[in-house]
Amino acid sequence: MRKGLLGRKVGMTQVFDEEGKAVPVTVIEAGPNVVVNIRTPERDGYAALQLGHEEVRGDRLNRPMRGQFEKGKVKPQRFLREIRVEASDLTEFAVGQEIKVDVFNAGDYVDVRGTSKGKGFAGAIKRHGMHRGPMAHGSKYHRRPGSLGAKGPARVFKGRKLPGRMGGEKVSVQHLKVVKVDLGRNLLLLKGAVPGARSGLILIRDSLR
Numbered sequence: 300m301r302k303g304l305l306g307r308k309v310g311m312t313q314v315f316d317e318e319g320k321a322v323p324v325t326v327i328e329a330g331p332n333v334v335v336n337i338r339t340p341e342r343d344g345y346a347a348l349q350l351g352h353e354e355v356r357g358d359r360l361n362r363p364m365r366g367q368f369e370k371g372k373v374k375p376q377r378f379l380r381e382i383r384v385e386a387s388d389l390t391e392f393a394v395g396q397e398i399k400v401d402v403f404n405a406g407d408y409v410d411v412r413g414t415s416k417g418k419g420f421a422g423a424i425k426r427h428g429m430h431r432g433p434m435a436h437g438s439k440y441h442r443r444p445g446s447l448g449a450k451g452p453a454r455v456f457k458g459r460k461l462p463g464r465m466g467g468e469k470v471s472v473q474h475l476k477v478v479k480v481d482l483g484r485n486l487l488l489l490k491g492a493v494p495g496a497r498s499g500l501i502l503i504r505d506s507l508r
Contacts, residue, residue: 302402303382304329304503305352306487308413308495314478314488324478325493327501330485332398335373337389338381346386350398351376352500371395378500400480400487407477408506413495417467427460470494474508 306329313321336349355377357365368375371394403409423429423444432440444462447455455461472494479488493501 302505305332305350305380306501308499308501310497324488327487328485329487330399333373334392334394334396340386347381347383349381351379353377400485401482403477405477405479408474410473410504410506411493412471412502413499415466415468415470415494416496418465421465422462426465474506
């Protein structure tokens with residue numbers, strides 16, 4: 300059964316393993332999540348769990364959102380995300396059930412998805428890693444993106460790497476090791492970096508690899 304959890308990125312620190320080596324870890328405050336809805340193949344065409352994270356006042360939500368929580372008799376949640384599961388595993392869950400960090404264990408490997416930091420408008424060197432031109436006074440080509448293609452088409456083709464808005468995109472990182480699980484404080488310590496800024500929403504799934 301594939302497991303999943305929603306959480307917020309707290310920041311980075313380091314811990315020491317059994318050999319005394321420093322291990323860089325990202326701390327994620329994950330859960331507890333609430334099962335808000337269950338998608339079944341018979342009714343919805345696929346099997347999934349709708350998880351809610353972080354309680355919020357009902358008057359902060361619009362009427363359709365409040366209706367979802369009232370129907371399932373679940374306290375309003377700030378974030379909702381769906382995670383796909385096998386249809387045979389749906390019987391293990393019920394609306395209103397809490398899912399905590401203990402679904403993962405130290406030594407497990409997970410895939411993490413978050414929103415990368417927004418960088419604003421960036422040039423081709425920063426955004427795409429292009430090389431700059433000569434910086435001598437005679438050169439008129441320093442940090443520009445270069446040729447846009449042949450003269451004949453008289454247009455810029457889709458996908459051309461040019462300056463533009465950078466960051467603020469969904470980014471997935473695969474195969475991160477769970478270093479520690481702190482059930483008392485709902486914390487997950489993952490080895491390595493996780494996309495996004497502090498307090499950003501993170502979706503954690505057990506690794507596909």
